[in-house]
Amino acid sequence: xxxxxxxxxxxxxxxxxxxxxxxxxxxxxxxxxxxxxxxxxxxxxxxxxxxxxxxxxxxxxxxxxxxxxxxxxxxxxxxxxxxxxxxxxxxxxxxxxxxxxxxxxxxxxxxxxxxxxxxxxxxxxxxxxxxxxxxxxxxxxxxxxxxxxxxxxxxxxxxxxxxxxxxxxxxxxxxxxxxxxxxxxxxxxxxxxxxxxxxxxxxxxxxxxxxxxxxxxxxxxxxxxxxxxxxxxxxxxxxxxxxxxxxxxxxxxxxxxxxxxxxxxxxxxxxxxxxxxxxxxxxxxxxxxx
Amino acid sequence: xxxxxxxxxxxxxxxxxxxxxxxxxxxxxxxxxxxxxxxxxxxxxxxxxxxxxxxxxxxxxxxxxxxxxxxxxxxxxxxxxxxxxxxxxxxxxxxxxxxxxxxxxxxxxxxxxxxxxxxxxxxxxxxxxxxxxxxxxxxxxxxxxxxxxxxxxxxxxxxxxxxxxxxxxxxxxxxxxxxxxxxxxxxxxxxxxxxxxxxxxxxxxxxxxxxxxxxxxxxxxxxxxxxxxxxxxxxxxxxxxxxxxxxxxxxxxxxxxxxxxxxxxxxxxxxxxxxxxxxxxxxxxxxxxxxxxxxxxxxxxxxxxxxxxxxxxxxxxxxxxxxxxxxxxxxxxxxxxxxxxxxxxxxxxxxxxxxxxxxxxxxxxxxxxxxxxxxxxxxxxxxxxxxxxxxxxxxxxxxxxxxxxxxxxxxxxxxxxxxxxxxxxxxxxxxxxxxxxxxxxxxxxxxxxxxxxxxxxxxxxxxxxxxxxxxxxxxxxxxxxxxxxxxxxxxxxxxxxxxxxxxxxxxxxxxxxxxxxxxxxxxxxxxxxxxxxxxxxxxxxxx
Numbered sequence: 001x002x003x004x005x006x007x008x009x010x011x012x013x014x015x016x017x018x019x020x021x022x023x024x025x026x027x028x029x030x031x032x033x034x035x036x037x038x039x040x041x042x043x044x045x046x047x048x049x050x051x052x053x054x055x056x057x058x059x060x061x062x063x064x065x066x067x068x069x070x071x072x073x074x075x076x077x078x079x080x081x082x083x084x085x086x087x088x089x090x091x092x093x094x095x096x097x098x099x100x101x102x103x104x105x106x107x108x109x110x111x112x113x114x115x116x117x118x119x120x121x122x123x124x125x126x127x128x129x130x131x132x133x134x135x136x137x138x139x140x141x142x143x144x145x146x147x148x149x150x151x152x153x154x155x156x157x158x159x160x161x162x163x164x165x166x167x168x169x170x171x172x173x174x175x176x177x178x179x180x181x182x183x184x185x186x187x188x189x190x191x192x193x194x195x196x197x198x199x200x201x202x203x204x205x206x207x208x209x210x211x212x213x214x215x216x217x218x219x220x221x222x223x224x225x226x227x228x229x230x231x232x233x234x235x236x237x238x239x240x241x242x243x244x245x246x247x248x249x250x251x252x253x254x255x256x257x258x259x260x261x262x263x264x265x266x267x268x269x270x271x272x273x274x275x276x277x278x279x280x281x282x283x284x285x286x287x288x289x290x
Numbered sequence: 291x292x293x294x295x296x297x298x299x300x301x302x303x304x305x306x307x308x309x310x311x312x313x314x315x316x317x318x319x320x321x322x323x324x325x326x327x328x329x330x331x332x333x334x335x336x337x338x339x340x341x342x343x344x345x346x347x348x349x350x351x352x353x354x355x356x357x358x359x360x361x362x363x364x365x366x367x368x369x370x371x372x373x374x375x376x377x378x379x380x381x382x383x384x385x386x387x388x389x390x391x392x393x394x395x396x397x398x399x400x401x402x403x404x405x406x407x408x409x410x411x412x413x414x415x416x417x418x419x420x421x422x423x424x425x426x427x428x429x430x431x432x433x434x435x436x437x438x439x440x441x442x443x444x445x446x447x448x449x450x451x452x453x454x455x456x457x458x459x460x461x462x463x464x465x466x467x468x469x470x471x472x473x474x475x476x477x478x479x480x481x482x483x484x485x486x487x488x489x490x491x492x493x494x495x496x497x498x499x500x501x502x503x504x505x506x507x508x509x510x511x512x513x514x515x516x517x518x519x520x521x522x523x524x525x526x527x528x529x530x531x532x533x534x535x536x537x538x539x540x541x542x543x544x545x546x547x548x549x550x551x552x553x554x555x556x557x558x559x560x561x562x563x564x565x566x567x568x569x570x571x572x573x574x575x576x577x578x579x580x581x582x583x584x585x586x587x588x589x590x591x592x593x594x595x596x597x598x599x600x601x602x603x604x605x606x607x608x609x610x611x612x613x614x615x616x617x618x619x620x621x622x623x624x625x626x627x628x629x630x631x632x633x634x635x636x637x638x639x640x641x642x643x644x645x646x647x648x649x650x651x652x653x654x655x656x657x658x659x660x661x662x663x664x665x666x667x668x669x670x671x672x673x674x675x676x677x678x679x680x681x682x683x684x685x686x687x688x689x690x691x692x693x694x695x696x697x698x699x700x701x702x703x704x705x706x707x708x709x710x711x712x713x714x715x716x717x718x719x720x721x722x723x724x725x726x727x728x729x730x731x732x733x734x735x736x737x738x739x740x741x742x743x744x745x746x747x748x749x750x751x752x753x754x755x756x757x758x759x760x761x762x763x764x765x766x767x768x769x770x771x772x773x774x775x776x777x778x779x780x781x782x783x784x785x786x787x788x789x790x791x792x793x794x795x796x797x798x799x800x801x802x803x804x805x806x807x808x809x810x811x812x813x814x815x816x817x818x819x820x821x822x823x824x825x826x827x828x829x830x831x832x833x
Contacts, residue, residue: 179662180664180673182618182657183657183663183727184676186621186653187676188646188647188650188651188679197665198665201665201667202666202667
């Protein structure tokens with residue numbers, strides 16, 4: 001008796017929701033990510049205090065009812081700063097992932113479809129980009145072109161390109177010899193059309209999972225750049241910069257470092273859980289074993 | 291007392307009933323054939339004996355092996371039995387071996403674990419058993435890795451692992467399904483010799499009645515998790531008392547009724563639909579030196595043949611003989627290194643993708659695997675309508691649905707099936723969808739690459755009927771690629787035998803298969819399992 005090959009089956013929305021509830025890491029990751037995103041959205045219309053408003057008299061206050069997370073060395077409300085800072089982190093990471101996917105996925109698909117020297121050249125170029133230490137190079141790029149959120153986005157985005165190119169190429173290569181792709185070729189469809197109709201939908205899930213992981217890495221990278229003063233510039237609050245400001249006052253006011261640090265950790269953790277959960281949900285092999 | 295006794299076995303996984311009231315016994319030195327179509331519970335029965343069932347499975351009843359109650363035996367006791375007194379051979383030799391361990395290690399592993407022998411002794415035993423299964427150390431040292439062996443050789447290693455400790459019972463689950471007929475015969479002979487030599491019991495699971503008829507002393511026929519009939523092989527299969535036994539036997543010898551033989555011959559003077567002229571295909575060989583260019587591997591070596599409109603031709607040969615490579619070149623999915631392929635007078639092998647488009651409409655393809663040949667994310671309408679891309683004028687949505695409905699109707703499916711996904715269909719239905727996709731542009735040639743070898747016998751018979759019917763009604767010419775001579779005989783007018791990249795024999799199907807001339811064809815014919823022949827032999831033995 002032959003086993004039925006495992007195939008990704010299209011599933012209705014209801015089945016998807018049921019699966020999501022059965023998958024704990026997806027559920028937890030999704031809730032955390034949704035909360036962070038909601039926090040960023042709320043910060044556009046409302047924050048407890050104005051983050052540009054300095055009240056020197058209230059500087060470095062501890063936790064209190066008025067300032068649940070305390071205040072910083074200029075007397076700004078830390079909760080408000082974290083809320084506004086999440087905007088920046090999410091925007092930078094999101095656009096960086098977008099750049100990575102937007103350039104990397106077509107490159108990877110092209111390499112897989114064409115093969116031969118184009119594939120070889122693209123992948124060796126990829127290897128070269130991989131060989132640069134990503135964060136250090138991002139530091140270099142922002143140092144040359146000047147600090148700021150836009151340059152941080154570009155610097156982080158560039159190093160996402162080879163990641164997505166590689167994942168897309170690997171996925172696409174395993175699909176090209178499939179019989180349904182051969183049948184499409186026998187139907188006279190060109191490589192571009194086959195890539196859009198048959199390859200992309202079938203590698204979308206692995207790209208999505210990689211996307212969440214790169215998103216988490218993007219948040220970390222952005223925090224690193226702003227910590228070095230190369231990301232978002234003051235008065236725009238950012239988590240990395242808050243950590244930098246906190247480090248000389250660690251002994252006096254540890255809450256200055258703890259809350260932005262926790263924000264980074266929880267966001268990254270949530271995204272990683274989301275990615276793990278998505279992978280389990282979208283991989284039909286793992287799904288059957290449940 | 292029998293070696294293995296299964297009584298009233300009942301198996302449920304979750305709320306689904308898998309096996310009901312299974313009774314089965316195997317004596318020492320006896321071959322028991324377990325036959326049934328996919329999903330009949332054959333493999334589950336075997337896994338119950340091994341206690342390798344999935345977590346959620348619950349078994350009731352009694353399974354006794356050599357006096358041990360298997361169903362209540364603790365895991366530790368089962369670990370002692372598995373691989374020692376009960377050996378198992380799996381279907382797929384590719385996945386049954388660990389690719390990062392040498393064959394010596396893999397055979398010796400079980401010996402060391404069960405007997406506590408030291409490495410040197412275990413390797414000595416491994417050497418002996420590998421020699422016994424036809425892998426002598428002089429040619430196949432223990433340090434070989436599985437990927438350095440062919441499929442048949444790997445299956446020998448799997449058998450060596452299963453038989454290393456002289457088990458009392460060997461369970462072989464479709465041990466030859468992944469192999470071509472010549473290898474199949476060799477492996478079956480090896481199993482039979484081992485059984486005779488060591489007085490082992492053998493539980494041979496197969497969907498192929500001819501294989502079982504040839505091998506088994508007694509036979510158990512299963513369907514939907516129940517035993518339909520059991521008894522002495524020759525009598526059960528020749529008397530066919532149970533209707534399901536008869537149905538299986540007839541399906542496995544089914545020959546579709548065809549009317550076109552005469553018309554195909556009448557147009558013999560017309561120019562050929564397809565002509566393949568001296569086609570060569572080289573693949574780059576493995577590089578042995580950085581500087582030297584690797585010697586190419588010649589998969590197809592100077593093949594020439596022609597095919598007339600409406601003609602049905604079989605291309606048979608062992609696995610790796612180049613038949614699938616040839617098929618891809620005919621379909622213009624791959625380019626020949628040398629030679630020319632003409633379809634309807636146009637040299638398709640020299641055309642670019644754009645210039646090919648009008649010619650592609652005249653040829654379509656049906657693949658072997660009814661699961662792998664569809665994009666799982668598309669609905670049937672889109673899958674079947676895919677070749678409509680080849681039409682000069684894009685059909686409107688309504689026309690498109692109409693054409694898909696027509697094609698589905700031709701292959702015996704309902705027009706409303708077009709809104710379903712491929713996973714909602716059974717294997718046989720999927721192969722019908724595959725055929726619908728192939729005929730929607732009314733091609734003149736359909737290349738079918740092992741189109742029925744993944745199907746159960748009764749479904750295979752229906753699909754063969756469909757092929758014959760389409761040939762009659764639509765005049766489609768077929769190039770049928772197969773290693774199964776029964777299929778070739780059932781559906782084709784002429785046959786070409788391919789061996790190591792060349793066509794070594796061709797002629798009318800019946801003549802070539804009844805009276806093969808070349809060595810390759812003789813080997814294929816001799817190795818092909820044949821239910822009639824096996825039963826005649828068995829009945830003759832019994833006198």
